[in-house]
Amino acid sequence: MKNKLLHTTIFNIPFFWVALVFCSSVLSQERSNQQNGLETYFTETRDFKNQNKINLALESLDKAAALAEDTQNSKALVDCYHKFALLYLELDKRETTIFYWDRADVILKELAYPYGNAVHKYIEATLLYDSGLFFQGIFMLNEAKRLSNDRNLLNNILLLEAKIFVSIEKFENAEVSYNSLIVNQDVFEKEYLQTQAYLGLTSLNLQNEDLEESIKNGLMALEVAEANQFTKEIFEANELLGKAYEKLEKYDLSLVYNRNLLSLKDSVFTIEKVKAESKAADKIQFEFMADEISRQDAKIEDLNESANRSEITAILTSAFLTIISLLAVSLFRNNQIKLKTNDLLQTKNRELQSARDAAIQAMEAKTNFLSTVSHELRTPLYAVTGLAHLLLEENPSQHQKEHLKSLKFSGDYLLNFINDILQINKIDADKLEPLSMEFSLKKVLADVISSLHQSAKENKTKLILDYDEDIPKHLMSDPLKISQIFMNLVGNAIKFTRGGQVEVIAKLLNREEEDVKIYFEVKDNGIGISNEQQQNIFDSFEQGSIQINREYGGTGLGLTIVKSLLGLFNSKIQLKSILGKGSSFFFELDLKSKDSIVDDLTFEITEKNYDLNDLHVLVVEDNKINQVITKKMLSKRGISCDLADNGTLAVEMTAENDYDGILMDIHMPGISGVEATIEIRKFDKDIPIIALTAISLDDSLEGFYAAGCNDVVTKPFKPDVFYQKIGENILEHKIKKSVS
Template sequence: MLLALWSCLHIVRSQDTDLQENGIASYFDQSRIFKNQNKIDQALEALDKAAEIAEANENEKALVDSYHKFALLYMELDKRETTIFYWDRATVMLNDLAYPFGQAVHKYIEALLLYDSGNNFQAIYMLNEAKQLTNDRNLLNHMLLLEANIYMSIEKYDSASTNFNSLVVNSDVYEKDYLRTKAYLGLANLNVELEDYEASIENGRNALQVAEENDFAKEVFQANELLDQVYEIVGRYNLSLVHSRNLLKIKDSVFTIDKIKTEAKTADRIQFDMMREEIGRQDERIEELNESRNRSEITAILTSAFLTIISLLAVSLYRNNQIKLKTNDLLQTKNKELQTARDAAVQAMEAKTNFLSTVSHELRTPLYAVTGLTHLLLEENPGAHQKEHLKSLKFSGDYLLNFINDILQINKIDADKLEPLSIEFSLKKILTDVINSLQQSAKENDTRIILDYDEDIPAHLMGDPLKLSQVFMNLVGNALKFTKKGEVTVIAKVMKKQDEDVTLYFEVRDTGIGISKEQQEHIFDSFEQGSIQINREYGGTGLGLTIVKSLLGLFGSNIQLQSESGKGSSFFFELNLKSKDSVVDDIPFEITQKDYDLKGLYLLVVEDNKINQVITKKMLNKKDISCDIASNGTEAVRLARENDYDGVLMDIHMPGISGVEATIQIREFDKQTPIIALTAISLDDSLENFYAAGCNDVVTKPFKPEVFYQKIGENILEHKLKKSAS
């Protein structure tokens, strides 16, 4: 905590006009900028050059300023002993120097040391003394910040808030943004103490914005750390996870072991050079006395110099050893912090994944009742006024189902549960099907969809047609949503072809409302639609582009965007695929759907939910299919053993033994009867597991009636017909 508070403390250059003449001021400025950007080694280097010039020009005030700045930088490195060493050197010089500003900084550093030791009230007293010695605005602002932190420590929150708020609107010539950042962070921490978490989030976001704009690396880390913790407290886990990931990136790029070693090496070198220069000054003094043949004084100086050298060497050896120990401890601490942060991020991701998976699965069961009952009611010739309400209910159910599917899709990608397939497909057919399925939406917006297809694209490609369809459904659907009375163009072109390797270029271009530069930075984030106003006007979940980005990532591709507000948008990417030139063109790519007559089938329905039992039974009765109901897996195994069914509709998630286990047990005595898995599929479900258990096909709940009947016809009726024929 003290290190975080110290990081705000840096004093600007001396008011001595000589600084401008010899370049010392520019090195002080560099040191200040490097320090605020957490580049401590470079800050020390710049400060060392300033001290050399000051000493060469015998500028005592500038040398005092250099010692003070060294003291503050070593405090940043948690080297209290070295801080005191430089502070003591400044003390000696100030005893013989009339320099009020230097005295003010000296007392300010003493207040910092007192605060570090927990002597809060003595620190406030020392700050009050320092304020009487200067009117330097930059120094007074840093005193104000330190005073606010002290007030926080003694729980005088009103006084701390007053100080922080005054710094938020500061007009400091040198460190306006840096002081604002520290003030916002102080207010955010104060809000946490007062349990005003929304205010803490607002101040934390303000701090993060200013810190990122100015490359204040340590403050960027502190702001992300605070937001991670506060978002977790208020239960906004997605946002907490974002900042947790940011912390890992920052630690990997900013707080590296190499950086720590470099800072320690630079700090040790400068400290050793300072000691060596002190010894050199003593040698020069001895030489002067030797020339004046003042033997007694030479003897005294020799003795003093000898003792000084021995003392400095002893101190240097001791401190070097301490530095090594502290460096090792720091490295171990950083490693532990990185491990802890990584574990926390993994746990947060797992918690989010499990939560979304459970919610997605549990929502499907009641949603099955909503969509199923709506379908049944629509087929019972409802009145005109009832039909309108039922269609609205059906639309809402479909919308909610799409939303759940989107969440589950992103969840699977994040959890590395999806892998792209490599099967044969026709790209032109995929694009044509996508466009045809979205023509109704296009008509509603009075918009044309144009396909610009390169006929040089091989007719047969190897890849994952389903995921590619999802990419274009989302991109074209997104373009249509924001385009009225315009055009959406889908472009597919060959970029390169060598043997069976093909590189294709895809683009979806629209003439819609466009996307501003600011919105483009976040448009691919989950639940992002540019703004709240856009979400309210156009609707949608804000997950479509996130899914596109994630799916293309599975193919090793990256979605790119060019857009301008009011002038439309263009989303484009490249994809590497394999061609199959040897395949004959007339091979069909999908089975044509048939209108099956399912009358007379006798099925076993395995379903634990009572409402779903009623709905499934009514849907079967609509097709003159009779059925028995089993409420659990054990009962299903018993009924399958006792009866001769044409097929089994097996729910997967049930209390007791699961549908997978029940299928395995049935297959021990019945290898032939078709079994179709009905499942509200979740993240951990694997289709391969269903087929390995003995299922013939899978239907995902809530299902569309036409898909439900088609699967029964393909798997159960055709099996029965083949069995009868034989």
């Protein structure tokens, strides 16, 4: 008996483990099958949606939702609700979209599901975009990106971002996003995203009147859409191509695509399709509501099985009906309030958008006007200052010399006035941003004082620099803008201080590792400013009074520029002044120190006196007077030149002749100097090119260098600077070339 029992036990132990392993394998296989089933339904939903078969997409998604509920898969159920929300948005059923979005929100509150939360934010951003709340939409998309790095979701976020950028007229950002989607490697929607990107670029190019590029992208969109049966996108591509060819006045091709539209409307966008989509949508929504009621009935039946069945049933039924009635009334009232509120918000949004658009247009008009005026004024100023310089070098009589000096002074004064206005306009138009580069603060301040020394001497004013040696020698910021701030402050102090002193103070306030806070002050013992005048002294063209303006001159823009430049550094100028005793302007700057940089040997860059004889250059200039002046200035230093009236001719002459260098005007009819430089660099990478430009608001020095220019000289230029640049770039290049 004992042996028999032992035998039975030994026999049953392996059988138990085999059974356990078998059951585990069966359960694992079942879970795998369920997951595969969900993925299949999700793939079908995605494909049907992209092919504009919304009714079939809804049916596949309904099967996925049923499977998720049966298996109690909360994450899959959230995914289903999100996909329902997006599908109903395609059908323009916004209320139903919000209903499913709310259902997902309830589950997400009890669930740790980052991807689900990211999609939730993405749908919220889509609803905000649909409502015209573009900047809130961008904020929500950034929140979504922070929660998940799912590639398909990130690509769809990028697509929505591009659409928002178009709506807020950030066309360059939109173009970058669309181009990124063209080369996407999305596992699920690669072709669909490419089609959307091509369509976005087509519309963008059409809006910007780049018709050839619009047609190119439209044809690519049509090709990908037709290959993948994206019927909605095929329709849109034909529509855009018809418009593009019509604008290009190719009416025969426009007619072809417009006929395609009619054919598509008859075959794809039919009444039967709309009915089928509406029927499927309503059926699924009705079934969902019915299931909710069934679940409530099941709970009531469970309670009926307990004691006091009839009493509990009566109480629960009464309570349920009461709650449903109250809920229905509440929902109806809330919906009415919501509709009215939405109408009011949309009206206000449209009003705000119109006001914003008007303000932007006004700012752009002002910017373009000042940009054009500054350029147009600089061109004749080049003639005035250039001719004055040439005449002064030709040994004029004493009384002529006085007149010429006055003429040159007036030209320089007018140029400074234009530069001040342009500087203010650049800041107002957000064209300026502070750079971050290593520099010596002490050298910047010393250079400012040195450059203004002559002005101080003429006013019999003493300039003093009080510099704290504890300030780190190597700082990171924008030395040019800091220099501009002190040029204006110190220059202003000198102008209103005669026979006194101007002190420039720099003190270290605080230092924590690399963060440095420095206190700056420019104080004088000049005429001072009254309390009334201090209220508006930083306003444009404001100098305190008409009498001061007449006596001391100037544009009244210096302090406005200082205030605006300090705003770029998140700093604020402050003022203390007593009338008749002097003024003190002070502020603080947060900078970065770089003590790791080893001090270089100190040296001064000295200007060389170049022998420019026998150089032969090409002068590219469309203005005849400027041609004469530039040629005369070159010949005075022994430089011969050829003249080109436009960029196209400059490219041809450079290809046919051997020049030591090129002096390239930037603003010309036809192709610009930048475009001409790019063309020349295609066949001559070596020839020195110096850009000569009456630089305007939209000009970018970085753009000149990127095009291939070696250096830039702004017109009207100082002759010494002009010859120095020619020596540094053209002569030294010629010498190096001859040695090698």
